Amino acid sequence: MEDTTKRHFFYHGNTEDETPGITEEKSNCHWCQIRAFPTHKQYPITIVNDADQATLPSNFRFLYHSVLGDGVEAAEDSFRSGCDCADDEDCQYGHCLCLQEQEEVAENGNGLDDADGGRKKVYRYHMHGHKAGLLRSKFLDSRQPIYECHDGCACSEACPNRVVERGRKVPLQIFRTKKTGWGVRCPVDIKKGQFVDKYIGEIITPREAQRRRDEAEVAARKDVYMFALDKFTDENSPDTRLRGDPLEVDGEFMSGPTRFINHSCDPNLRTFARVGDHADKHIHDIAMFAIRDIPRGEELTFDYVSGVHQDEDDGKDQSKKQHMSKCLCGSKNCRGYLW
Template identity: 30%
Template sequence: MKEGLCPSSFFSSGSVDKRRIIEVKPLRSLAPLIPKSAQGSASGFSPFIPIGEPREAQAPPVPNAAPIRSFKKPTVEDDETPHRAANGHIPSPPPPIPNPTPLRSYRSPLVDEETPYGGNSDTSSSVDGLNGHSNGHDQKRAAPQSQSRKSSHKRNRNIQEQDNDGGCESVNSVLMTFDSIRRRLCQLEDANQLDTQNAIKRADLRANNAMTFKGIRTNSRKRVGAAPGVEIGDIFFFRIELCLVGLHGQSMSGIDYVNFKCEDKELPVALSIVSSGVYDDDAEDNDILIYSGQGEHFNKKDKHIVDQKLQRGNLALDRSSQQHNEVRVIRGLRDVGNKSVKIYVYDGLYRIEDSWTEKGQSGGGIFKYKFVRLPGQPSAFANWKMVQKWKAGLLSRSGLILADLSTGVESIPVSLINDVDNEKGPAFFTYLCSLRHTKPFCLVQPSHGCNCSKACVPGDPNCSCIQRNGGDFPYIANGILVSRKQMIYECGPMCQCLPNCKNRVSQSGLKLHMEVFKTKDRGWGLRSLDPIRAGTFICEYAGEVIDKANVSQNGNEEDIDEYVFDTSRIFEPFKWNYEPSILEEVSSKCSSEDYAIPSPLIISARNVGNVARFMNHSCSPNVFWQPVLYEENNQSFLHIAFFALRHISPLTELTYDYGIAHSEGSSAPKGSKKCLCGSSKCRGSFC
């Protein structure tokens, strides 16, 4: 064994009793209670089966059999406490449960390992899993209900065989599917259209249940090292997301491991850890993590000191320190803007270089592990710490040209940064938050606003603005957009509701700390210092509304307006909304995502505009645009709002698809430029 890890030298002399931790008796297996209704096919189960934290003990593996586990309903505290795992005591068998909830069996494709809900497992449902390539994101319009279900099941059966080992497209698709379902469930719950009395109330857990029932996940095979398709620096807003993409297979435990057979013995090896930021010690070096072992070190029931045990996750970390295998590290951080939100950042691969024990505040022995980040990886956690210091004014910013490019127009300053060359800034323009010279959108009859006395309430049948949105409130908490639509109707100055109504998201200006920065090869770009959740409002495309005739197309580079947004361009179709069949909804209730604006809107930001004019093109963007309509002076006006396509890490460049201008024949449109987005889907040029 590695020095410092053998039984004779594991603890410092006189600190704790070595026998209490090293000499651990095997845990008894917990036999699950299986009702008769659960022993048949899973096809009749509801997609919202409450499933939660698994038992700590594991029954001996049975050849050619899928272990069946019992689950309990999770709680908010469970999800936010990754280290609340074993307490070192031998658990007692569970008492008989009257009328137990139907259970489903889970299997692991490689090893027999404890797998909580949302873990790395495949369900035994007759519907096989899907990895994201064909989960409905490539459909332009929803099919009829029967046809949609058949095609969905057919896609599900084929996709897992094609790509069980992830990939960027698969990971992004699974995460987008999860968040789209979660947003829809939040929308239904806000409108009191969701039964939460006898079901799990949290939308993220319900969304996971629906996806598990359909087998929607990727990277289901446990592996040592990187998870395919998950990039260093990727962020997650829910622990369930880590499970769905195979980054961390435990929904609550902070240590994920797998048992490998070695000389007729099964030895656990750590695969990944989640640093909650509560139990771990901060190190001065951002590439070093001091990680505390799992297990309580104080028995509250018996009121006596307990030492952590060298078992399960702790034993896996011990073996990994000897084997020097790579371990994935996910850091949990509190969102500075919202203290109640925890964000998880994938910080890359680490190795355990040292371990020891020390006494906790209660006097019990605690395992400590020193994780050291492998060199040559992109910065992730270090960037977060650096950004926090910038925002707090504790660290000076190199390359800072202007502290506020908007000159006070925006409520949050927009910094101007150039740490690439000596250029002092972009060409002069007048900063404007919205549109100038707007033209009424005459194709929509004004409704003269809603009559809500305070704020529009989701589900209110008397709110005219909600009815214009098809009866659904378009946003959920924190102004998150639920679904893309052909048009979104917001409350405007003509409405009787208060100015802080949640249906005025695109009119509130910037809510994120933005900065305009100089890129290495694409001029000026835009990025955020804040983490951005999928569906978050970014900004409006501000500028002057112009006629088609005023857009130069003569090929002269000096006359071409590079800051034009044209709704009549050809845009690559993509699917962002939830799949109705996953929630057993009728497909016809889901509106089309294809934009159909009969009267084109052309905006030039060459002379006046806001931060949107600095967003560069990408063939695989992380931002999309959405038409928004609201009324002013008894007339309807069309605006273009940008929303986050997926979760976006701080300091990540914000990009959207510029589209392709209409051209005669097969030749490229005039003014086309070579695309440098670097995406695997790059079209080669844009205009």
């Protein structure tokens, strides 16, 4: 791996170098890509390999935001909206438009808390003290979506309801594991309920997603990199974009560092659907939060098949086992096979 970094450190730092091929070489360089992120100095992404000579796939490109594939469109400006809260406290204790649907779900499930003289807490996050910005414990096991304020809102950028909106606030390290290829860890402690990062990639149509699966050597392997944006899929929805098959995020060839996070049957992260502008529910975010305290250096993991029904007998049926992917997580409650 040292050989692959020499070109970057010896040649790519010279902005005046006009050697033929250097510009293209720099655009394909993984280290140049991550160093170009606006958060690089404060929350860097690093890549290390102390296990073997493997390098990241040469055809992989780091992204800072998801990109829209052919046939995928964001909502038109005329359909966009944000809250008109006069100040950040109004978002929490008033009737914030961003939280309207979240509040309805909470009321139906008796999920609102009394606070400050009878006022109700609506945020998913703690607002004050050492837990400020952390997802409240009662929601860590919930499958309810997270609704946030966003750049189209009247509230400030410091609004407590803009946790995912403000982006990743921890450094991450992609490293080579002994058994499961590349993995991800964090060089600082992560708190329970803390937002880590989003899963991003190319957002594609369901037809294109199926085409890619059909072309993959093993369809199940392709599914490791694909997330269906199906949290709001509803055949009776007034939004035509939510009635049919959902869009999908493909992170195999372009994504962020979370693309390299491995599976575990006993994970320390969990994914949540996060909504900013309600008009873009069809391309909602996939946000990863810590479900327990994670000490620095521990590998980050999430359950690849969380929420997906699995037949317990599949893992016992010898005829089916040969077509299933063996799980290598090594946890005490390992299911043995992924799918």
